[in-house]
Amino acid sequence: MMNSLRLRAAIVSIVLFAAFIGVWHLATRSTGPATNMSPEYAKLMGLTATQGKSAMPGPLDVGAKLWEHLRRPFYDNGPNDKGLGIQLAYSIGRVGLGYLIAVLVAIPLGFLIGMSPLISRALDPFIQVLKPISPLAWMPLALYTIKDSSISAIFVIFICSVWPMLLNTAFGVAGVRKEWINVARTLEVGTVRRAFTVILPAAAPTILTGMRISIGIAWLVIVAAEMLVGGTGIGYFVWNEWNNLSITNVIIAILMIGIVGMLLDQILARFTRMVTFPE
Amino acid sequence: MTDKFISIEGVARRYPGAGGGTTTVFEDLWLSMARGEFGCVIGHSGCGKTTVLNILAGLDEPSEGAVIVDGQAIEGTSLDRAVIFQSHALLPWRTVLGNVAYAVSSKWRKWDRAKVKAHAQKFIDLVGLTGSEHKRPSELSGGMKQRVGIARALSITPKIMLMDEPFSALDALTRGTLQDEVRRICLETGQTAFMITHDVDEAIYLADKIFLMTNGPGAVLAEIVENPLPKDRGRIDLHRHPYYYALRNHIIDFLVSRSKSFAADATDHDPRNVPTVRPGLPELAIASDAEPPTDTSWPGLARPSTSS
Numbered sequence: 001m002m003n004s005l006r007l008r009a010a011i012v013s014i015v016l017f018a019a020f021i022g023v024w025h026l027a028t029r030s031t032g033p034a035t036n037m038s039p040e041y042a043k044l045m046g047l048t049a050t051q052g053k054s055a056m057p058g059p060l061d062v063g064a065k066l067w068e069h070l071r072r073p074f075y076d077n078g079p080n081d082k083g084l085g086i087q088l089a090y091s092i093g094r095v096g097l098g099y100l101i102a103v104l105v106a107i108p109l110g111f112l113i114g115m116s117p118l119i120s121r122a123l124d125p126f127i128q129v130l131k132p133i134s135p136l137a138w139m140p141l142a143l144y145t146i147k148d149s150s151i152s153a154i155f156v157i158f159i160c161s162v163w164p165m166l167l168n169t170a171f172g173v174a175g176v177r178k179e180w181i182n183v184a185r186t187l188e189v190g191t192v193r194r195a196f197t198v199i200l201p202a203a204a205p206t207i208l209t210g211m212r213i214s215i216g217i218a219w220l221v222i223v224a225a226e227m228l229v230g231g232t233g234i235g236y237f238v239w240n241e242w243n244n245l246s247i248t249n250v251i252i253a254i255l256m257i258g259i260v261g262m263l264l265d266q267i268l269a270r271f272t273r274m275v276t277f278p279e
Numbered sequence: 280m281t282d283k284f285i286s287i288e289g290v291a292r293r294y295p296g297a298g299g300g301t302t303t304v305f306e307d308l309w310l311s312m313a314r315g316e317f318g319c320v321i322g323h324s325g326c327g328k329t330t331v332l333n334i335l336a337g338l339d340e341p342s343e344g345a346v347i348v349d350g351q352a353i354e355g356t357s358l359d360r361a362v363i364f365q366s367h368a369l370l371p372w373r374t375v376l377g378n379v380a381y382a383v384s385s386k387w388r389k390w391d392r393a394k395v396k397a398h399a400q401k402f403i404d405l406v407g408l409t410g411s412e413h414k415r416p417s418e419l420s421g422g423m424k425q426r427v428g429i430a431r432a433l434s435i436t437p438k439i440m441l442m443d444e445p446f447s448a449l450d451a452l453t454r455g456t457l458q459d460e461v462r463r464i465c466l467e468t469g470q471t472a473f474m475i476t477h478d479v480d481e482a483i484y485l486a487d488k489i490f491l492m493t494n495g496p497g498a499v500l501a502e503i504v505e506n507p508l509p510k511d512r513g514r515i516d517l518h519r520h521p522y523y524y525a526l527r528n529h530i531i532d533f534l535v536s537r538s539k540s541f542a543a544d545a546t547d548h549d550p551r552n553v554p555t556v557r558p559g560l561p562e563l564a565i566a567s568d569a570e571p572p573t574d575t576s577w578p579g580l581a582r583p584s585t586s587s
Contacts, residue, residue: 179368182338185356187385187435197381201372277372278417 020061028058057248065248066255080240084230084252088260090232094150094225095218095264098157102214106162107207110169111195114203120170127166135160135221139228149229153222160221161214168210172203204275212268219261234260283347284314284471285335285439289550290344292330304330305498307550308344310490315469319482321530322492323538328475332443335473336362349380349438358386359433363442369416369431376412379403379431386435403427406460422453426460428433433464440465442474446481458484460513465511479530483523484514491533493541500553501541504530507559522559529558 031052037045047053057065073085113120135156142152176199184194226235234253241249287310296302304327312318320328333339335346337356345476346353350359369378379399384390390398403412406426416424425445433439442461446454462485465472476482482489488503507522517523537544 047440177368178372179364181368182362182364183368183370185338186336186358186360186362187382188356188358189385198370201370275372279371 024059028054028056030054038052053248057251061248062251066252069252079231082237084234084237084256087232087234087237088256091222091226091234092260094153094233095157095215095222097159098154099153099215099218102158102162102165102218103211105158106165106210106214107169110166110207111173111199113166113170114173114175115195115199120174121203127163131163131167136224136228139225143229145241149231152231153225153229156225157218164213164217165207165210166207168213169203169207172206172210173199175206176202201275201277205272205277208272208275212265212272215264215268216261219257223257281297283311284316284458285310285312285318285473286347287311287331287335288347290331290334290341290346292327292334293342296400296561298378302496304498305492305500306343308500309551309553310500310503312488313472314471316487317472317474317485318414318488319474319476319486320490321476321479321482321534323494323534324477325494325496326495326538328492329443330361332441332473332475335439336360336441338362343560351535358435358448359438361421361435361437361440363425363428363432363440363445365444365447367416367421367428369424369427371416374413374415375403375408375419375430376400378416378427379434382431383434384569399430399434402430404466405433406430420453421449422457425449425457429457429461429464433468436466438471440470440472442472443478444475445469454478454481461485462514479527479584480517480529481525482496483508484512484517489530491530491538493538497542499542499548499550501548502533503553503555505555505557507557525559529556543585 012221028050030047033051037050042050069084073083075081075083076086078228113123138156138159139152141210142155143149146152146155180198180202181194184198222233223235226233227239230239234257238250238257241247241253287308290308291306292304293301295306308331310331321330322328334341335348335353337353337360341407353360370381373381376396376399379402380395382462383395383399387395400412403409406429408423408426408430411419411423411550416427419427426546428445445461446457449457458481461472464470465485472485474482474485483506487506489506490502491502492498493501504526507526508517508520512520541548
């Protein structure tokens with residue numbers, strides 16, 4: 001039953017995909033050569049005017065270009081012409097670094113907030129004010145103080161991914177069942193050992209959920225941040241190709257951003273499953 | 280009562296109540312138990328039974344008074360006092376063996392893995408869970424979970440075992456089996472145990488001493504009932520013992536009526552010298568004869584006084 005449901009869902013997915021490609025193809029195909037156009041004028045005009053071709057690339061154009069990119073993902077022909085793989089690697093590297101720093105800050109701090117009502121109340125106003133700030137609003141300040149665009153992008157990733165992790169860690173730690181804490185207390189387990197053997201495993205599913213939200217936000221923000229700081233990365237690639245008016249490349253970049261975002265989410269989802277315990 | 284292995288001395292517990300006042304759960308509680316004794320506290324909800332147990336465990340602190348165990352005033356929790364929680368409180372991310380081993384390695388920090396495992400295994404076998412060592416709590420039935428709780432408590436070889444209504448969440452059949460296990464283990468090992476229960480039959484079967492508490496707030500220990508039934512009593516034929524109904528009726532009478540009116544009736548009640556009674560002994564059997572028997576509608580049972 002389960003298998004047949006999956007099979008049917010897969011069939012529906014494929015049909016939807018085929019229908020989408022079909023509509024896309026029909027909407028962007030050429031309408032035939034234009035008549036009554038002087039050859040000299042036609043030379044000045046692109047295919048859009050002479051062949052009635054849509055300005056939007058069709059699925060076949062995108063497919064061909066994608067194949068080209070996938071065959072050579074790591075070429076480097078100077079600052080404005082790098083392979084898609086290199087651009088994605090830059091973005092993933094920035095996200096990874098900013099995210100890692102956020103983990104190192106958010107989880108210990110979240111533990112502190114979750115375990116100490118005093119710290120929790122004292123830090124609450126700061127968190128409430130800082131949390132809703134768009135990470136990109138930090139960019140000018142970061143550029144001014146750090147004076148390095150690449151590190152500024154990493155800082156922006158850090159600042160956007162720290163909040164969900166911090167709040168979820170604090171929430172998870174504060175919500176550890178009293179009876180589990182009591183078990184540790186009656187066994188005379190010290191604070192540090194208690195934190196690692198009871199609180200951490202008990203709060204881990206909540207912490208990982210926060211980390212999963214964070215990686216999603218970080219990947220959303222990196223595209224915008226790289227559009228601003230420029231130089232390298234998939235966000236810069238999108239903006240550069242827009243300036244080149246290469247809509248095909250923009251579409252390919254959008255597709256790639258989606259796929260990488262999905263993979264990052266799946267990795268965190270797998271970690272979450274690993275630490276989740278049935279009750 | 281010469282040997283006071285556990286001695287609760289003048290303990291009170293108050294909470295800040297609504298509107299700036301204080302709510303007194305119980306006050307001036309004196310209670311003692313000898314080594315190897317099994318004590319049961321019975322009382323209605325809200326009389327502070329669980330608070331007494333938590334204070335004994337060190338999880339809660341008394342507002343007044345002290346608790347002395349084995350000649351020493353207790354301070355906080357201790358590995359000498361193991362707790363079996365009502366909700367079993369197993370760590371769901373650990374296996375059965377992992378849960379017991381966690382307790383073992385907490386007590387003997389320097390033991391290596393193999394030694395901890397062997398020790399834990401011994402207690403898993405003792406509670407009859409051999410073969411389920413690698414299951415997680417979510418895969419166990421309620422009774423099995425509580426067995427793990429018992430194994431965990433016993434594995435640290437505590438001086439006292441504290442049980443907070445350990446079987447109240449279980450079905451009657453499982454409860455009976457576990458009561459048998461606990462009784463067997465306590466008798467075999469000479470374990471001192473302190474238990475809270477709502478179940479009169481459970482108290483009669485397990486306890487040497489039954490502490491009757493009045494209704495809260497402001498609960499007091501009204502009476503200590505010494506169990507007159509023989510040590511080798513069995514759960515199956517408990518109710519055939521000549522003293523059984525005298526004892527049971529005495530406790531039920533207390534719970535039904537006296538626990539409410541006790542504070543008003545017993546004006547000369549001295550909390551330091553709580554009366555000890557042994558229902559079923561001749562003089563009490565006569566006294567209980569005077570009251571109309573409440574159990575005559577049960578067929579086939581001899582009245583306690585006539586058979587004794």
